[in-house]
Amino acid sequence: MAEARGRAGASDAAQAHTAWAAVPKIELHLHLEGAAPVALTQARMARAGLAAAPLDEAGGYGWDGFSAFLAAYDRVADLYAAPEGARALAEAVLTQCAAHGVIYAELIMxxxxxxxxxxxxxxxWAERLAAVEEGADAAETACGVVCRLLPHVVRSYGPEACARTAKMIAGVRTPRVVGFGIAGDERVGRPADFSRAFAIARDAGLRLAAHAGEFGGPESVRGAVADLGVDRVAHGARAIEDPSLVALLAERRTPLDVCPGSNVALGVYPGWAAHPAPALRAAGCVVTLSTDDPPFFGTTMSREYAEAAAAWGWGEADFAAIARDSLDAAFCDAATRARLSARLPA
Known part of the structure; x- marks a missing residue:
């Protein structure tokens, strides 16, 4: 009987996810390689004659703990290093986004x-960007999903390497490159250590984001805002632990690209009911919803909406407001924003 109930529960959950798929969505926190569809990775591995890693026995991405996740991510990224792989990956990721109602996505790479x-x-880097643009063009033509790119530096390489990379990113641009950020293990270094990289990007006219408030705690969010001058915080959930910081974020209307499914999968919170997104929103913070690295965490944008509805009681009006806030927080130009606005619920 328990097994039968489990199957029924899974079926009900799948139906709930499907019900949200048609709702237009804006996704601002999505890693290109971290969103690689498992089937595409399996096919590439088979063609190359590669062993099972980074896939587990169930055929998904295998990892146990945050450090192991980062290592698995890197192994997947290596499969798509060549321009041909990057093009195929971008098209596949954005096509999958569109299947879950995403009309605009900012891809982190x-x-x-x-x-x-x-x-x-x-x-x-120029070849890789051009390949990703080709994939994005194909997905937009086929599915209508609009894409912009957010090149990132990786903090574990250190401040000097990040500054060198920022200079290169600032000098090699394509029409879709609109922002700059930092990712990786936020327990490595302080935000202020990377201020030179962010100054280079800012001077080049790029909008700024930083991963903070995931494993680094509220102090990483405060540092991202105060020391890096970010326009958005990627994650930011743990700002809730510092009431004065929450008040600052609300006052400044600094958007938080919250990824609840990711936070739960990585053990930052024990479940959706414990996630602070509703409390942050109730306090006046700008909260957006994203998937981060969806196949690694067993999520989609449809599932994020379904889980938020079930755990927090959010309904169509809440999601419509979040989509509008997300579009306002997007780094695209005004003409693109106006075009997308017409596709969102009133």
């Missing part, structure tokens, strides 16, 4: 050779 002693290769 980083130079794969950013940790090299000589610094990242500008030519290789």
């Amino acid at each position: 980083a130079p794969l050779d950013a940790g090299a002693a000589h610094g990242p290769d500008a030519g290789a």
